[in-house]
Amino acid sequence: MHRRTLLPLAMLPWTALATATSPPAPADGDVVLTIGGKLPGRAAGAVWTATMARLASMPHTRYLARTPWYGQARPFAGPLLRHLLQAAGVKPVGDGQGQLLRALALNDYRVDIPLTDALRYDVIVARLLDDQPISLRDRGPLMLMYPFDSHPELRNAITYGRCAWQLHRLDML
Ligand SMILES: Nc1nc2c(c(=O)[nH]1)N[C@H]1C(S)=C(S)[C@@H](COP(=O)(O)O)O[C@H]1N2
Ligand SMILES: [Mo]
DSSP: OOOOOOSOGGGSOGGGGTTSSSOOOOOTTSEEEEEEEOOTTSOTTOOEEEEHHHHHHSOOEEEEEOOTTTOSOEEEEEOBHHHHHHHHTOOOSTTOTTOEEEEEETTSOEEEEEHHHHHHSOOEEEOEETTEEOOGGGTOSOEEEOOTTTOGGGOSHHHHHTOOBSEEEEEEO
16 A cells, blocks of 8 residues: 655654655755754854755855766856854864864755865855755755866865755854
8 A cells, every 4th residue: 555654744843854755845944954052152063054045145256167977067056154153153273274164965965175275165055956946856956066177176076075965054153
C-alpha cells in the first residue's frame, strides 16, 4: 500500500522535512539562515538569524557562474557573504587570515571556509538561480556561490567543495 508519512508534518520545522519526498519551500516567517559561533562582543551561543524575506530585502549581487554540477553557466543572485557576516557581528581580526567559517547544510554536509574568501571575493549566499527561488530538490533554498567565471583561480575542487548547497548555518570558529 502506498502510504504517506504518518508524522504530523505541519508541526515540524521545515528543516526536518529536507529529505522528505515532497519537501515544501520554507514559509516567509521561517528562519532559513543562522550565523553563530564566535561573535565578538556577543554572549556565547548568541546567533543572528534571517528569514527568506529578510534575505530578500537585502542588496543582491548577481553573476553568471559555471559549476561542474550544473554544467553550463547560470545566473546566481543573493546577498554578499561578507555583508551577512557583518550584519551578524563577525569582525575580521586584521585581514582575517587564519579565521575560519564553518558552513553547515541541511543534509549534514559541512565545510570550513577561510574568512578571507568572503573578504577577497564576491562570495554570495545565493537564493536565486535563473532569477528564481531555488527549490530544496535543486539544492536550495540557499547555496554558497563563488564568482568562478570572473576568477579562474577559484576553479578547483577545494573551492567547488566550499559551495555548500542547502546551506542553513554559518559558524565562526
Ligand atoms: N550540502 C552539500 N553541499 C555540497 C556538497 C554536499 O555533499 N552537500 N558537496 C560539495 C562538493 S565536494 C562539490 S564539488 C559540490 C558539488 O557536489 P555534487 O557534485 O555532489 O553536487 O557541492 C559541494 N557542496
Ligand atoms: Mo567536490
